[in-house]
Amino acid sequence: MSTHAITVTLNGEERTGEVEARLLLVHFIRDHLRATGTHIGCDTTSCGACTIMLDGLPVKSCTLFAVQANGCAIKTVEGLATNGEVHPIQEGFMECHGLQCGFCTPGMMLAALGLLERNPNPTAEEIRWGISGNLCRCTGYQNIVKSVQYAAAKMAAGGK
């Protein structure tokens, strides 16, 4: 089978790869680009641990082929902080104890970013629907909702 030369912009940096068509995007990000903050949980489009932003929308990178991302902008958890300053969403998870084991956290934060970019002032219920594609087995979600509310307030106040 032939391979494909692809170029993506990962967190603002242009990266290239030579990939088989069947290579999943999450494996390209983790194994080829060595950005291992994006996790693989269920590998069945259920848990959301592999959530990334693809051209500005949060998606599950276990259910896309890397070739489909050719020419696209990808944001992963490594791209949330800028100039050493954590993103308000990261700050929210720190301040509100929005994680315990941390496995779901990168995907959870990117889903939250996708939500807040479309709806900057969500209700608690809207946050729960917004993260309904991301499973957390530690927190019971309460503190994640608080973390996203913290981030929304901080971002509205001009924190980012």
Place this chain on the structure above:
Amino acid sequence: MIPGSFEYHTPSSISDAVALLQQYGEEAKILSGGHSLVPMMKLRIAEPEHIVDINGIAGLDYIKEEGGVLKIGALVRESDLEHSDLIASKFPIIADAAKLIADPLVRNRATVAGNLAHGDPANDHPAVMLALGAEVVLTGGSGERVVPISEFFVDLLETALKPDEILTEVRIPMPPANSGGAYFKIERRVGDFAIIAVAAQVTLDASGNCASAGIGLTNSGPTPIKVTAAEAYLAGKALDDATLSEAGNLAEAASDPTSDTRAPAEYKKAMVKQMTIRALRRAAERAKGGN
């Protein structure tokens, strides 16, 4: 899980995509949202030798009203429906369903056309489109043909699509005044497939009686089911409790669910009746201008 190997094609037009389908026939699969196909490929339930990715074809992501018909292009994502004012104002039945399909991340990729073309009775749009009396446009080597959705679902995971055809557009008649619809879905957890679900669309006449009704069932048999007996029964009737209950009985009788890990068949049939009643009641409320 690693899918089998395949050749990857990126046509830039529908005609190029159809040419690829003509060339490779049954060995080729269309990739749009990919959220049914890719999981099946990872499980090696599907092992297509050729993937025809239509995501690069421009101009297929429209939701527009034209000549009294709502037209939804092949690359409209579920999330596009959620954020469409036209859908929110004229098609609450679609808005109900769209927000219950999988989860927000999946909905950023998954397409309406793919949800239909997959032919899975557990998918949500088939029942909705049956209730709305939609048509699908199938484009292939011999041109376009328009197929009523009621003739589209042939068997489990089998549709009227020929190997060289692509579902390029969904057409839905714009509802007349005093119309409303609703989708009621029972699911074990958010984002799951339905245990069962019912789509109902009604139009009321000047006296408030039912002028016409459309009812579709999700995951209640080997194909999506249009409950024609209840549709015929409701025409001209006042939608009182006894009438709704009888419509529920007719929907239950039309359903043919199997017992599985989600629920026993008896429960599913009982819920078809109850959700039919509730969906019709909500649809009638909306037809009168409520939410």
